[in-house]
Amino acid sequence: METINQYQADIKNGKLVNEKGSFFRAAPFEVRSEEAVYTIEYIKDHEKEVVYSVKEDGQRIGEYEHPFFVPNEGPEKVIAQFSKSSSLFHAFVVLNITKHKDYRRYFESNSDGLKYTITQKKFL
Amino acid sequence: MLRFYEIADTIDQEVNQFEEDIKDFVAGTINPIKFKAIRVAHGVYEQRQEHTYMIRIRCAAGGITPDQLRKCSELGEQYGSGEVHFTTRREVQLHNVLIQDIATVIRELLTVDLSTRGGGGNTIRNILTSPNSGVDKEDIFDVDPYAIELTSRMVKEPDSWNLPRKFKIAFSNNSKDTAYTQATCLGFVATKKDGQNGFEVYCAGGMGAKPMVGHLLMDFVPAEKAYQVTKALKVMFDKHGNRRSKFSNRLKFLWKKLQREEFVSLFLEEYNKISSDKSLDLKIVDLDNTPKIDASVKVETPKDDKFDIWKDRYCLAQKQDGLYCIKIPLQLGDLVTNDGLSLTKLVELFGENTIRCDRAQNIRLRNIPEAYLGNIYNCVSSFERSLVEHASFIGNMINCTGAQTCKLGICLPRGLSVAIRDKLVSSNLDLDRLADFRLNMSGCPNTCGLHHIADLGFFGKVARKEGQMYPAYYVLAGARVAAGETKYAEKLNEIASHHIPNFVHDFLQAYLINADEYENYQEYLEDEGKDVIKSLCEKYSNVPLFRDDESFYIDFGATRKLSLDEMGAAECSAGMFDMIDVDRKVIRRALKEIDAGAETAEESLYSIAFSSTRMLLVTRGLDVKRDEQAFQSFDKHFVETDLISKEFRSVVQLGELVAKGDLDKSVLIGKKSEIIGLSSAVNELYTSMDDSLRFKKEAVVPEAKKTDANLIEKDFRGVACPMNFVKTKLVLEMIESGQNLQILLDDGEPIENVPNSIKLEGHKILEQTKKPDGHWQVLIQKK
Numbered sequence: 058m059e060t061i062n063q064y065q066a067d068i069k070n071g072k073l074v075n076e077k078g079s080f081f082r083a084a085p086f087e088v089r090s091e092e093a094v095y096t097i098e099y100i101k102d103h104e105k106e107v108v109y110s111v112k113e114d115g116q117r118i119g120e121y122e123h124p125f126f127v128p129n130e131g132p133e134k135v136i137a138q139f140s141k142s143s144s145l146f147h148a149f150v151v152l153n154i155t156k157h158k159d160y161r162r163y164f165e166s167n168s169d170g171l172k173y174t175i176t177q178k179k180f181l
Numbered sequence: 182m183l184r185f186y187e188i189a190d191t192i193d194q195e196v197n198q199f200e201e202d203i204k205d206f207v208a209g210t211i212n213p214i215k216f217k218a219i220r221v222a223h224g225v226y227e228q229r230q231e232h233t234y235m236i237r238i239r240c241a242a243g244g245i246t247p248d249q250l251r252k253c254s255e256l257g258e259q260y261g262s263g264e265v266h267f268t269t270r271r272e273v274q275l276h277n278v279l280i281q282d283i284a285t286v287i288r289e290l291l292t293v294d295l296s297t298r299g300g301g302g303n304t305i306r307n308i309l310t311s312p313n314s315g316v317d318k319e320d321i322f323d324v325d326p327y328a329i330e331l332t333s334r335m336v337k338e339p340d341s342w343n344l345p346r347k348f349k350i351a352f353s354n355n356s357k358d359t360a361y362t363q364a365t366c367l368g369f370v371a372t373k374k375d376g377q378n379g380f381e382v383y384c385a386g387g388m389g390a391k392p393m394v395g396h397l398l399m400d401f402v403p404a405e406k407a408y409q410v411t412k413a414l415k416v417m418f419d420k421h422g423n424r425r426s427k428f429s430n431r432l433k434f435l436w437k438k439l440q441r442e443e444f445v446s447l448f449l450e451e452y453n454k455i456s457s458d459k460s461l462d463l464k465i466v467d468l469d470n471t472p473k474i475d476a477s478v479k480v481e482t483p484k485d486d487k488f489d490i491w492k493d494r495y496c497l498a499q500k501q502d503g504l505y506c507i508k509i510p511l512q513l514g515d516l517v518t519n520d521g522l523s524l525t526k527l528v529e530l531f532g533e534n535t536i537r538c539d540r541a542q543n544i545r546l547r548n549i550p551e552a553y554l555g556n557i558y559n560c561v562s563s564f565e566r567s568l569v570e571h572a573s574f575i576g577n578m579i580n581c582t583g584a585q586t587c588k589l590g591i592c593l594p595r596g597l598s599v600a601i602r603d604k605l606v607s608s609n610l611d612l613d614r615l616a617d618f619r620l621n622m623s624g625c626p627n628t629c630g631l632h633h634i635a636d637l638g639f640f641g642k643v644a645r646k647e648g649q650m651y652p653a654y655y656v657l658a659g660a661r662v663a664a665g666e667t668k669y670a671e672k673l674n675e676i677a678s679h680h681i682p683n684f685v686h687d688f689l690q691a692y693l694i695n696a697d698e699y700e701n702y703q704e705y706l707e708d709e710g711k712d713v714i715k716s717l718c719e720k721y722s723n724v725p726l727f728r729d730d731e732s733f734y735i736d737f738g739a740t741r742k743l744s745l746d747e748m749g750a751a752e753c754s755a756g757m758f759d760m761i762d763v764d765r766k767v768i769r770r771a772l773k774e775i776d777a778g779a780e781t782a783e784e785s786l787y788s789i790a791f792s793s794t795r796m797l798l799v800t801r802g803l804d805v806k807r808d809e810q811a812f813q814s815f816d817k818h819f820v821e822t823d824l825i826s827k828e829f830r831s832v833v834q835l836g837e838l839v840a841k842g843d844l845d846k847s848v849l850i851g852k853k854s855e856i857i858g859l860s861s862a863v864n865e866l867y868t869s870m871d872d873s874l875r876f877k878k879e880a881v882v883p884e885a886k887k888t889d890a891n892l893i894e895k896d897f898r899g900v901a902c903p904m905n906f907v908k909t910k911l912v913l914e915m916i917e918s919g920q921n922l923q924i925l926l927d928d929g930e931p932i933e934n935v936p937n938s939i940k941l942e943g944h945k946i947l948e949q950t951k952k953p954d955g956h957w958q959v960l961i962q963k964k
Contacts, residue, residue, distance in 0.1 A: 063208065078207025083232035083280055095620065099279070105263045107233045107277055123230040181204045181281060 064177040066151075068144075071168025073151060075123075079094040082154055084180035090144040090173035107152065110147065118142075118175075125157040132163035183468075183533035184294045186245035187333040191933055199223050200284040204771040209278065214760050222342055224300020225283055228586040235586065236261075236271040236279045236286055237300030241326040241332035242310040242352075243271035243538040243545075245295075245586070247529035248537025249368065250536060252293045254521030260286050265521055267514040269579055269631050271538040272300070272307045276586060298336060305341040306349045307416070308332050309365075312539040313469050314354040316499035316547050318505050321371035322378050324352035324360075326465045327407055334408060339934035340415065349387070352380075352407075356659065361634060362541075363667035364388055366432040367405055367414055370664040381664060384414060385436035385444070388628035392669050393433040396441065398448065405462040409458045412461070421447060425758060441494040446686030470501050483555040485552040487570070491558055494573045496614065499547065505554060507546040509561050510568040510576020513567035513595050514542030520564040540631065541577045555673045568602075572612035574620075575602050579631050583641065585738065590624035591745065592641030592652045597622060597681060604682035610689055614696070620685070622654065633669040633786030634660040636702055637714075639686065640829025643745065644677065649727040650743045652678035652736040658714055659706045673714050679733050680721035687717050761867065764796035768860050775853070786856050790836040790849065791861040795817075797867060799911060801911060805953035812837035823881040824866055829859045896925045897935075898956050905931050906938045913944060913963050921947065922961045932957040 064078035064086070080086070088095040096112045108120040118139075121127055127146060128135050136143050149155040150164050152175070189195075199219065206216040217227070228721055232272045232294045238253065245253075253265045253273055255613040258284040261275035268274055278286055287297055294819040299305055306810030308328040315323035320893020331350070335341045341348075351360035353370045362383045369380035384397025400955040402410055414432075421439070436444050455461055464507050477803040495508045509524075516524070519612050526548060531553070537545040560875055561569050568576040580598040582592030601620070605612060622639040632638030637658050644653035657670035676684055690707060725733050734742045771785040771792075779785050791808055794815035798805060801818045805811045816833050819825040838844045849856060869877040897905040909924055916922060928951070936959055938948045947959040 081207050083208065084207065101279070103276065105261070105277055107279065114727060123233075179208075181207045 059181045062176055063179045066175040067173050069170040080152055080177055081180060084177055086175060086177035088145050088148045088173055088175055096144045108125040125155050127155045127157050127160055130161045144171055147171050148175055183246055185329050186241045188294055188296050189337040196287055203800060214763050222302035222304055222338055224297030226301055229588050230846040232280055234283060236275045236278055236297055238273050238295050238297055239307050239603050240272040240538055241308050245447035245536050246533045247525040249293045249295050251525040254518050256286050256289055260516040260591055264515040264517050267511060267538050267542045269540050269629060270307050270334055271540055303346050305335045306347050307353040309360050311354040311868045312545050313506055315468055316501045317354055320354045321373060322370050324354050328352050330463045330465060331408060340937050343929050344419055345424045358662050358664040361662060364634060368395055376402050380404060382410055385433045387431050388633045389432040390626040392633045394667050407789055408463045409455045409461055412618050414448055416451045417447050468534050470548055474550055479532050480552050481556045481559050484559045488558050496554060504553055505549045505551055507549060507557055509544040511543050512566050512568055517566050521561055530567040541579050543576055548859055549795045574612040574615040574618055579621040581623045581629035589627055591643055592624045592678060593736040594622040594624045595628055596736060597678060600682045600737045601685050604686050608686055614693060632657055634662055635670050638670050646724045649734055651734040652743050656714060673711060674718035675725050678736055684717050684721050760799050761796055767792040786849040786853060787846050789860050790856050793863045796863055808840035809837050812840055823876060825862050832856055832859055891921045898925050898927050906935050909935060916962050916963055920963050924959050926957045926959060929956050
């Protein structure tokens with residue numbers, strides 16, 4: 058059976074070049090680049106707080122909390138550590154999930170060459 | 182089976198519709214403003230964290246049965262934050278619910294006859310009573326059954342769901358007024374006249390940022406007429422309330438506008454129509470406050486020697502011989518799952534009428550035989566989280582949730598409450614001497630923490646030092662509560678959040694040292710207490726610089742510096758005007774972009790044209806799903822009717838072609854002045870609209886439509902509330918007085934809502950017939 062997407066977007070060279078549908082921030086979505094596939098869910102953690110839970114290629118790599126939904130460390134450090142995650146956090150900025158100024162500023166000058174797709178399946 | 186209200190028959194349909202609305206919202210076909218207006222009336226509020234919800238559950242008279250509370254605990258564990266939160270409005274809430282779980286939670290609650298309907302929005306809210314009504318030795322009579330019966334009627338009346346603003350009702354069991362009737366829209370205080378039970382009636386009170394004390398409306402009304410009083414005031418509010426401004430639309434503002442004579446006259450006009458109709462009298466079923474314990478339940482010995490002090494602090498003999506009511510002090514109003522499950526397992530052995538929520542966010546048990554107090558003690562003293570080991574002063578402290586979850590919150594009173602508690606319990610103050618002291622705090626000027634009726638109160642504000650924001654509170658003191666004598670606390674000074682624990686300690690210490698010299702706290706306050714407060718505020722006025730002590734700029738319980746970044750608009754007053762505001766903001770922003778020489782002027786011009794045409798469609802009962810429909814509908818309902826000059830028709834038609842993709846947006850560049858002129862004309866029309874959505878300028882109805890046919894027919898099946906009402910109203914505006922209009926409506930909410938609303942407009946419902954396929958045919962005669 059064909060799966061219906063609620064939202065799909067292509068990012069090329071750090072720019073949104075193709076967007077279709079309506080993105081809903083509290084529904085699961087996927088960020089797929091050549092380096093990695095991230096699946097992101099808006100779920101409750103073990104303390105019953107609502108977080109963005111991220112899996113990279115099926116392995117949980119982080120849970121990001123309100124209000125910024127990004128790691129506490131700055132983007133330089135995070136992305137230096139996990140270079141593949143550029144697409145993930147860039148997507149968080151593009152999708153307005155994080156409003157963290159440092160991350161927004163970082164990607165203003167560090168998004169050249171970023172290429173990935175965002176896909177969100179129909180949720181409810 | 183005991184239930185504290187009946188649920189309207191239409192609830193299943195309403196929940197089904199709500200579930201569809203949730204799906205549409207997730208799919209992006211309902212905008213957030215419209216969705217807000219829908220969900221708040223279902224008691225669903227978005228927390229400060231986007232897409233994370235609080236669900237508020239109605240508990241009339243603060244009553245909830247053990248099986249209902251158990252269900253709430255289970256749902257809180259499965260879908261919420263692992264807690265049931267008790268509120269200052271004597272109801273319960275579940276927090277941290279995700280959007281995909283909302284409908285499930287609401288349906289699960291219905292299985293135990295609990296409803297979230299009217300938990301928010303412009304509706305009849307939870308009806309309150311005195312917490313010990315029915316068991317209080319000072320009862321004039323038990324008012325709980327009145328709140329219960331009134332709730333059951335109000336939730337079934339469609340006009341309860343679309344009032345100009347929220348409508349709060351309270352019943353007090355005596356003149357001590359522990360339900361705070363003068364701080365609410367409509368209040369009933371039990372009294373007797375010639376042996377007959379009745380009420381003193383107060384109205385148009387309210388707290389919030391502009392507090393007003395309620396006024397005496399009737400000095401005596403027979404108790405069974407409480408329904409007619411409520412109905413009349415509700416109808417009057419519906420007719421005359423201000424729907425336009427969400428900042429001045431509570432009933433208290435209507436009183437202020439009309440003044441006593443006109444307000445009372447309009448009320449009596451409605452009341453006199455129905456007061457003598459005995460069929461409307463409340464049919465009261467007394468609640469059973471007798472022991473229900475099964476004799477086989479074993480009496481337990483208290484597990485430790487602190488039982489006696491607990492009994493002194495928290496147990497009160499009822500007017501029923503041998504029975505006790507017991508206060509269970511909760512930490513910050515939260516009952517964690519395991520505590521909820523163990524409590525309900527025990528309490529159900531004592532019957533169904535055993536639990537009340539109270540306004541200090543605690544639980545009150547009732548109808549517990551004295552012999553079993555040990556059983557209760559053993560249970561509550563084993564709670565994972567409670568304040569049972571402390572003096573009752575600690576559990577009586579009230580705080581709202583503040584910025585932790587509330588979108589309006591500035592400060593974090595939950596964190597402050599913990600800091601004050603830690604300070605006081607580690608001090609030598611004899612807090613047992615302050616058992617009735619009200620220390621209330623709110624995180625913002627809204628009064629969810631009841632600071633206006635505090636002995637000592639605080640409400641949150643932002644303060645600044647060298648441009649850096651730090652959390653602070655205004656200090657209030659001296660409220661008095663009694664029927665006819667209520668006075669709100671006076672704002673005296675302000676103080677930084679981090680100084681408050683020491684401030685409270687010092688003030689209470691000063692009071693306790695001198696309390697014996699005074700008749701009561703009020704007297705102390707007037708004589709020296711206010712000066713003590715002022716001098717302590719002075720003592721604690723020092724605020725360190727940010728660079729010297731960053732922690733001072735981080736609120737209690739916060740992890741980062743005070744920020745208002747996530748503050749949002751009030752959740753509960755969402756409605757039509759919020760939807761209009763969305764377009765007004767878009768227009769303003771786009772105009773600024775053009776002024777600033779935006780590179781993409783065509784995008785800005787399109788935004789102006791589209792939002793200008795969509796902005797007022799909602800006032801005509803129109804909801805569009807595609808851009809081109811906005812232009813088409815605007816042309817039909819505003820240009821064709823001359824509400825907007827026909828000189829703008831060409832630009833509206835151009836917009837429609839762009840919306841369809843037939844023309845490129847760049848064509849709009851050459852139409853800049855016309856598009857800006859259109860937005861000005863729409864804004865001018867909006868400004869001329871009155872509180873009931875009427876424009877000063879009359880719409881010119883095309884002659885062809887001003888038919889003189891005896892009967893006009895319209896099919897509004899498939900049209901949701903309130904659009905079906907708005908559409909009906911618009912047709913009625915087009916026909917002559919005395920002409921008949923026949924409409925078709927769906928079953929459920931539409932048939933429940935529309936005819937009543939039409940009647941309120943003064944038209945006659947001549948006939949209302951259910952058709953074999955389930956829809957309704959309604960015949961209306963224009964007034």
